[in-house]
Amino acid sequence: MNKPFESMHNDYLDPDKHLQAEMPIKENLLARTDTECPSCGGNAAWYFEPVDRDDPDLDAGWHCEECDWMQEATDEDFTRQADISDRIKPLWARIHAADIPPKDRKISSLADMFANAPDGDFKWDDNEAGDWHVWCCGERDCPSQWHKAAYALDMGREGGKRYVEARSVDEDGNWDFDASWDEREGQTESDWDEFARYTLDGQMDEFFKGWARYWIHCAETRTDVLSESSKSPSDADWVDFCISAAEDDIKYLEMGK
Numbered sequence: 001m002n003k004p005f006e007s008m009h010n011d012y013l014d015p016d017k018h019l020q021a022e023m024p025i026k027e028n029l030l031a032r033t034d035t036e037c038p039s040c041g042g043n044a045a046w047y048f049e050p051v052d053r054d055d056p057d058l059d060a061g062w063h064c065e066e067c068d069w070m071q072e073a074t075d076e077d078f079t080r081q082a083d084i085s086d087r088i089k090p091l092w093a094r095i096h097a098a099d100i101p102p103k104d105r106k107i108s109s110l111a112d113m114f115a116n117a118p119d120g121d122f123k124w125d126d127n128e129a130g131d132w133h134v135w136c137c138g139e140r141d142c143p144s145q146w147h148k149a150a151y152a153l154d155m156g157r158e159g160g161k162r163y164v165e166a167r168s169v170d171e172d173g174n175w176d177f178d179a180s181w182d183e184r185e186g187q188t189e190s191d192w193d194e195f196a197r198y199t200l201d202g203q204m205d206e207f208f209k210g211w212a213r214y215w216i217h218c219a220e221t222r223t224d225v226l227s228e229s230s231k232s233p234s235d236a237d238w239v240d241f242c243i244s245a246a247e248d249d250i251k252y253l254e255m256g257k
């Protein structure tokens with residue numbers, strides 16, 4: 001059972017993945033896809049950066065994804081986007097300031113974890129996962145970039161040997177084994193810290209950081225790829241709404257320090 005981080009895409013708990021996928025892929029970051037192409041009725045996406053890194057001559061603006069129609073960005077468009085960027089910059093600074101690298105995290109001890117556990121053998125299984133976390137995969141071929149995952153933690157003692165297992169579930173309801181610390185598998189107290197650092201602690205940080213980054217992305221792109229808001233990205237106050245949601249998450253992230 002002790003094969004952490006083996007899945008291909010539902011690998012939110014993979015520490016390397018976290019650090020690499022700090023930002024969505026640029027091409028997707030700057031696309032808004034809720035508008036029709038006036039020429040063919042297809043989906044028109046909005047880009048402020050060159051649409052295709054391999055074809056840097058494609059200008060910023062509206063581009064139809066199905067025909068050649070395009071409308072260049074106006075000065076007003078650029079100004080509006082620059083205003084959003086100016087409001088977002090201090091949010092990123094606060095996220096980075098509150099972000100403690102995993103190696104510096106204060107971690108829960110094994111003793112704390114089992115402090116309320118009964119003597120002898122027992123088995124406590126989480127029947128339900130917790131709240132949804134959101135994370136950005138940063139995979140080049142992934143259209144949404146953003147995913148949801150929720151966690152459950154099982155623990156127990158079997159034949160006198162202790163174990164803690166982390167499982168996660170994705171937005172389609174697929175459960176996955178994530179990581180474990182397991183004396184039945186020969187692990188010892190010296191293996192605890194790494195498991196705790198990445199799997200247990202930092203989960204609250206990741207929760208608020210993930211949501212803050214998601215709302216920033218929603219403000220910047222005027223999208224809501226995970227359909228998490230009852231508001232619509234076409235609402236006049238969409239950007240204000242997203243920025244204020246991100247600020248709330250950052251406030252909680254900062255409180256945890």
Ligand SMILES: [Zn+2]
Pocket residue numbers: 037038039040041042043064065066067068069
């Ligand atoms: Zn078109």
Ligand SMILES: [Zn+2]
Pocket residue numbers: 009137138139142143144145146147
């Ligand atoms: Zn993805």
